Amino acid sequence: MTPYPAGEAPSQRFRFEQYFPALRERGIAYTERSFLDLATWRILYKPGHQAAKIWGIVKGFGRRVKHMLEVPGYDYVFIHREITPIGPPVFEWIVAKLLGKKIIYDFDDAIWMALTSKHNQMAAIVKWHSKVASICGWSYKVSCGNDFLCDYARQFNPSVVLNPTTIDTVHLHNRTNPQTSEKVVLGWTGTHSNMVYLASLLPVLRRLEEKYDFTFRVISNQDPQLELKSFDYVPWQKATEIADLVQFNAGVMPLEEKVSPLSLGKCGFKALQYMSLGIPAVASPVGVNTKIVTDNVNGFLCETEEDWYQALARLIEDAELRRRLGANAQRTVQERYSVLSNTENFIRLFSAAGVSLPLIAASAAPTSATAHR
Known part of the structure; x- marks a missing residue:
């Protein structure tokens, strides 16, 4: 479960979405689910549109309630950053404590740090940065993008995996600059x-x-x-x-x-x-x-x-x-730092790698576009 549209945000694309083919090859089934819909994402960082942004957030919470009804059918819940972008970790608590599911918690930034000023004090409060520690503690495994993040997570959970952000050098970043241009x-x-x-x-x-x-x-x-x-x-x-x-x-x-x-x-x-x-x-x-x-x-x-x-x-x-x-x-x-070099490391996040297990990976793609793959 992640806060951004599928295929849109770099953190999703390069931390786990590009491993979906490898999951399918191992017989691991998954379903994507989202908080933000695509319409809200497209205006989120643009000036104005305040009413539409607020409505998009409200709809996101509604979708998350629906997603909780689906969680019992899965073995793992993969959470990227947070289930909801604001508020305490209520949904994470439900997944871990009430439903007893194994959370794989992934983050690639120091998202527990609240950088406040007189202009964003309220935003810092509603973001509830302290929830990162709680989610780490409730998780089956924590996947972090560098050693600094891993060191933080290990304060709350011994099962921390260094999972670097990687590049698909076969299907995407597969060109080379020949360095022949006249103007640099x-x-x-x-x-x-x-x-x-x-x-x-x-x-x-x-x-x-x-x-x-x-x-x-x-x-x-x-x-x-x-x-x-x-x-x-x-x-x-x-x-x-x-x-x-x-x-x-x-x-x-x-x-x-x-x-x-x-x-x-x-x-x-x-x-x-x-x-x-x-x-x-x-x-x-x-x-x-x-x-x-x-x-x-x-x-x-x-x-x-x-x-x-x-x-x-x-x-x-x-x-x-x-x-x-x-x-x-x-x-x-x-x-x-390529997908090829890190695939086995990523697959090991799921203890039963190679066995057909359902996996839920909720992303911020439009719910109507999600599908079992």
Whole structure:
């Protein structure tokens, strides 16, 4: 059970949806269920539409009540992040304590952290961040995207599995940037909520603009409207995301703990996306980035403004360096962070792997579109 539409949110697509074929191959049946419907998802982060958003949340709770009636027919309930986006963990308690089902609890962010300000105190209260600890304790197994998240979960449950966010290098991220373009494209991709990290790169990019002719491209669901001569915005679209990403000659992933302590909970997904396409990743040495990126081998780790400038300048100037780092980056993903390399680890979340067991994985796809597979 997850908060986002099936096939829409990266956290669902790259943490478990891409393993559905493997579940079917093992004879494990599952049904998707959702909190948000697609109509609500499409307006959720747009300004306005307040009445429609509230109604969408109300409908989500109604669907969850219906889903509880289905739970007795399943052996496992796979929960991604939370069953409901607001309120205490009532439904999780029902699943674990009243219905006695095995919960597999999955998360890929430090979702227990409440970052409050005078502007969002009420939001922090209704989110009920403390429920993460309770759900961990009630779960059969907890699946986390990095060591920082695993360490948190182990305070409440000894059965914690490191399950990295992975890339489908066979069916999706299966192209390679040949690094032959005349004008270099430096790029960043992500949702609007992570654009705050781009601020630290603006002085570096302005310095680079004084010497080099390059493009700094952002692929996102919102235009950050950066004040840069090199800036180019491409709206994120699922149908073209790989074709758009492979245009990057180098990808950046700046993070700062002082900007947000949530940085330690990030699972390096941006870097993995770049690297899977043969694109060197330039990242801050924060959290899991230090395990994914090896400096001057498959990318660069940059701590200071000067580090960023020197790394990006080298990549702009040297196509052969981009090819070498990109080839190593692609190999890193294939060997350690691909669906193929992690399938057995994911399947082991279900103790009876290989046996035909019903599994319920509720996602935020429209309930009318769910089906037994």
